[in-house]
Amino acid sequence: MNLNLKDKVAVVTGSGRGIGKAIASRFLDEGTKVVLNDVDAEPLEQTLRELKNKGDATAKVADVSKKDQAEALIETAVKQFGKIDILVNCAGLWRDSMVHKMTEDTWDFVIKVNLYGTFFCSQAAYKHMKEANRGRIINFTSQAGIGGNVGQANYSAAKAGIIGLTKSNAKEFGRFNITVNTISPFAGGTRAQEGLPEDFVKIFLKQLAIQRWGEPGEIAGAVLFLASDEAAFITGQTLSVDGGFSIGKP
Structure with a gap:
């Protein structure tokens, strides 16, 4: 399969580590x-x-929860490479707390980074993609945004919001050949798994049809497909790349 991604320009938020990297x-x-x-x-x-020898890459420190910094990030691509073809909104975080203990700051922080960040970057990229009459936007949600999680009201709300934003933007941007999709991943090799007890991990992984952590590279493969010409007629969708976690315990 020829993904036809050579010489395309991609912005990947949250790519300092883990899945984004x-x-x-x-x-x-x-x-x-x-x-x-x-x-x-x-x-x-x-x-x-680490990645510079692989190809043409640059880096921009930016807090995507702030509109001006999100816009500056997108402009970095346009100024250095002349365009933006692909936006991957991978930046995200969580600050867990039961609802009765959750502070307004904790609620706002998680909503802003996950949901506002996705919106601000998409808004800035859309302006350029519209002019080019082509674009790919790939967002990241979570099973928490689909089914909710105890202790993650803020994170679940943000990730559910991303699903709604994805569908809305897919409808609004589609006339300009811009597709918008979201991925719900389940992967190891990220900070989320650091420090988890081994016994807990063994029990937890038995809830998956494929009883192991996904690899960040496996998530990346799905992103590249959605960014490619092969996925030109796919938009507004949530793709679970989770080893069957979302279908329930086998």
Whole structure:
């Protein structure tokens, strides 16, 4: 399958580590020009050093929950590479708390990074994609946004909002050949798994049809497909790349 991603320009938010880093790496393997992004300079610079020899990459520190910084991130791609073809909204975080203990700051912080960040970057990228009459936007949701999680009211609300935003933007942007989809991943190799007890992990993974963590590269493969010409007629969809987690315990 020819993904036809060579010389395309992609912005990948949250690509200083984990799934975002794997996505950026796979794009570079395909000859895509990539703007890496993270809110933390240190992991972002380290990732740029690691990936620079793979292809044409640059990095921009930005807090996507802030509109001006999200816009500056998209402009980095346009100024350096002349365009933006692909936006991957991978930046996200959580701050768990039971509802009766959750502070307004904790609620706002998670909503802003996950939902506002996705909106601000999409809004900024859309302006350029509309002019080009083509574009791909890939967002990230979670099973928490589909089914909810105890102790994650803020995160679940943000991720559910991303599903709604994806569908709305798909309808609004489609006339300009811009597709908008979202991925619900289940992967290891991220900070979410750090420090989990081994016994807990064994029990937890038995809830999956494929009883293991997904690899960040496996999530990246789905992103590249949705970014490619092969997925030109797919929009407004949520793709679960989760080893069967979303279908329930076998």
